[in-house]
Amino acid sequence: MDQDAVYQLRVVLSGISPLIWRRLLVPDSATIADLHEILQTAFGWSDGYLHRFTIHGVEYGLGRLGAVGFSHDAHQVRLADFAFRPGERFTYTYTYNLFAFWRHDIRVEKLLPRTRGRILPVCTGGARQAPPEECRDAEAFLALRRDLPQVVIAARLAEFLTEVMDAPDDQAARALLADRREEMDTLVRYAGLDDFDRGALNRALAALQRDMVAAQARTAVETARTCTTCGKRRGAKDSHQIVLRTLFGTLHLDSPRYLACRCGADQAATVSPLTVLLPERTTPELLFWEAKYAALLGETFPLGRELQAAAVRQHVEQTATRLEEELGEEHTSFIDTCPRDWEDLPRPGLPLVVTLDGGYVHSSNQTSRRDGWFEVVTGRSTPTGGGDAKTFAFVQTYDHKPKRRLYEVLKAQGMADNQQVVFLTDGGEDIRDLPAFLNPQAEYYLDWFHVTMRITVLRQMTRSLPPPGDVDEEVFTIDPVRVDADLERIKHFLWHGNTYRALDLIEDLVEDSETVCAEEATDKQRAFLTRISEFCGYIASNRGQIPNYGERHRCGEAVSSASAESAVNQVISRRVVKKQQMRWSPRGAHLLLQVRTRVLNGDLADDFARWYPGFAPPEQDVGLAA
Incomplete structure (x- = not known):
């Protein structure tokens, strides 16, 4: 793909903490359809559901049978048409239904000049695998991570291996493996959610690039089939494959030949559009890096009156x-x-x-x-x-x-x-x-200031709560040290936009405080219950307006x-x-x-x-x- 400029995009999966993100370099010549394929590959989605881009208030995407269509052809709209500036944002939504979807926040970090020899698209950074697609939305995924932490996954896998090793014979072991294979495959997949293999992703993007080039070649050939003089389509004669060597691999492209148009505009008896478009079988980028590598060996890719x-x-x-x-x-x-x-x-x-x-x-x-x-x-x-x-x-x-x-x-x-x-x-x-x-x-x-201000007040109130040793052992009480630690965790979750886990902890504190105040309680404990209950309602009523503050802060946006x-x-x-x-x-x-x-x-x-x-x-x- 020939490009004059490159967009550096930071794509963040919204509503999830720890952050799942990718940094992608995408040519401005890429179409909306291309960007859709790139994002599906970057996050490992299956493209089994509907999607839409929202850019400057307009929705774009690939239409699906039985679904709402789009007014623009995603194969014709290019990123260059939007003339993005650094700091602009748009969204990509991968939708399971009206209530369950994955929202991707896309920020234009930089506009880079064309660099010859760079394979595009490419991922230059990221963290963590995308959630299992069957989770369908961020809240369900966060519930999964809470109920199935890495420690539990490791314990289940160890338990399973022990059962296999203790099997009386090989036949019983194979039967156990066959019976539990689906569960084990799921656990192994969940165990790797915190891993991110950028090399594997770039290999997948390179394969996607090959498919994009092949699709561009087919479009160019089909366009060239129409005679520019009379506007009629040329007849087909035959087809063969040509080999194109590129930085990202060797491509085998179908190259059809067409009969000369009857209007006489063609000088030759047959026309081969792809041969005209690709007179050389090696791209200049590959030739450049081959020559550079061979030469250097080791280069790596008045108020003057009184007033009343x-x-x-x-x-x-x-x-x-x-x-x-x-x-x-x-x-x-x-x-x-x-x-x-x-x-x-x-x-x-x-x-x-x-x-x-x-x-x-x-x-x-x-x-x-x-x-x-x-x-x-x-x-x-x-x-x-x-x-x-x-x-x-x-x-x-x-x-x-x-x-x-x-x-x-x-x-x-x-x-x-x-x-x-x-x-x-x-x-x-x-x-x-x-x-x-x-x-x-x-x-x-x-x-964020009003959020952290409330947490600061709550943490100060914990210092006046009686420690467990100052009350009867038979009376339920809460440990101020543990409460303070939980409030620090709540602050961390809210900073990263994880309202699901934050509300879990807040509700636990409310329940513990209600249990304490149901019996004999001090004025300080009742005051803490009042304040923590108010904070719980505050976060619950505003949970839809709590973003990932950390991500916005890193991107220089107001929090x-x-x-x-x-x-x-x-x-x-x-x-x-x-x-x-x-x-x-x-x-x-x-x-x-x-x-x-x-x-x-x-x-x-x-x-x-x-x-x-x-x-x-x-x-x-x-x-x-x-």
Whole structure:
């Protein structure tokens, strides 16, 4: 395959920890069909189920009889057509049914130049074998690994070998082997799940490459059969095989001969398209490396006036009210396009990362110490590939158009319906539902900071739990040291996106704590039960929004709402909380925040230019206004 560029792809099987991944070098001339075959080979799948790629909001794949088809021919769409940039992501889903599937997250790590002599596709890294296909999804596989760890597998194999060796005679041993062969084959296969043979995979990819070249040759020959002058198909005469020597092996390709077209366009009596396409029987890449190896032997492949506070407040409120009147109507969903329309959209920008968090403001309507605050939701939208970030804020109990407000911020940054948008929230129900139905390609993740913060609090609480020696031996208790170790394991599982194993451990801690508190328990133990039960519900309700944080962090992608934390400090704390000890009404705080965020985003001057044609803003540092 002749290629001008090579994509370095990192493919990760989603929802599994420890990580199962492959790093592949794939030419940009590879088609969607080729990439499908490459991924099937790389993960050892059988291609027995349906699949689909989702790229820039459009689905691609090879259609199957009785299944939903695709609008594009996977054999004609090449990776080069997407003009991927480093950092872009797309997905490949291998589907057993609507509820069981394997999702592969594919990241474009690098765009490499063409290197003569390199065999492509090739695997340059990876870890662990793919799960047994019969598991059907990540959760079932994780359950298998929990119930059948390597120690149990080794013990069963040893037990079986002992039975064979203790058989009274060879006939009984052979009968035992025949009776238990399927079980033993399964155990041996499961025993090797942590192994990864890159050499074997590359040999399989080389074989796949040979099949791809042969298929390309057949397509080229069939295309050449049609006369370019009259458009009629030439008649077939005969066929023979030609031998093509390449870096990845020797190919035997069928080379048919066709009769000359009756229109007289062909000068010879017969036409052999493959002979014309391949005048030499050895590829230049092989010739180059042969010559290099032979030569080197050992080469391996102004505010100048006084202002009145009351007047300033009134003017700010007037400006904010005007901004609010311009805001469109609120909707439950802002997705108003059809998937078929996404195909006609231009190539989208890199993903937008939107972080959401909350802050609290002193209330002027305080009735008690507990009711003396109200929440302000703040967020920041940042383009992945660089560009100006934009902040937004609103008072949750006052604003009736929160979705519209967030949607307009994203549209101002050029958000398209085929562009990926990543939302990071603290998992609270109010904030978690805010970004829903704003973008069809959106991904919703739980902020890692809020996860680890809860675990840290729980681990601190274990230090106040009584050790087993301080209570009656007949009374069931839990060991604080073991609980702390389990919390560390839970943190590890959550960091790697393994919510299945994490919830197992959390539920065990809840059950143990309930058993302790069912009898005589201290206040500290009851407090721990309350907190661990709350944490269990928190993780369970957000399990679908917990990614593999470790993988995202290694790839330079956001895992926490740190930018939202800084936005809370910039938008709220510096103006209305820290040194500004005045109390606010929800309406007054909300209107002030609308003007403040427009100033910080550099948009207020554009608003005034729209309201007052000919308006020229003074050269004023935003920091002064802030």
